[in-house]
Amino acid sequence: MSNRHLARTIAMQTLYEWDFNGRKTDDVLGLLHENFKQFAPDFSDQGFSEGLIRGVMEHQAEIDATITKYAPEWPLEQITIVDRNVLRLGVYELTFAPDVPPKVAINEAIEVAKGFGGESSGKFVNGVLGAIFRDLQASGKIAMPTPAPSTPVTE
Secondary structure: OOHHHHHHHHHHHHHHHHHHOOOOHHHHHHHHHHHHHHHOOOOOOHHHHHHHHHHHHHOHHHHHHHHHHHOOOOOHHHOOHHHHHHHHHHHHHHHHOOOOOHHHHHHHHHHHHHHHOOOOHHHHHHHHHHHHHHHHHHOOOOOOOOOOOOOOOOO
């Protein structure tokens, strides 16, 4: 497992615990550090997880509004706690973390959802984040990938 994948996994577990216990934001970073002690005591990239948690906390209202907009048939409180917090991380990375390539943010969110969510979690997360990605591309907020130059065939 890559360091960033582990960092995202522990961030999701922390957000899950925070959400499950009533969303008390005063000690979410304390929860994160306890999760590192318990699940990855020798992990060296805790700053990445902390940045994710801080970003989700700072932009929670916007992130939740985005999830609500792109999953209109699923009120936020009816989305499973795992899926809701995987989406929070994915939306944060897509919209507020320009150093993370959009495809990486989406693929990582899908993998975390598959690992911790239900049978359809990966598809659900993919559908929501994919729709957000397409709209961000259409609005110019995410650049369209430039196609690789074609190599002429020589005979």
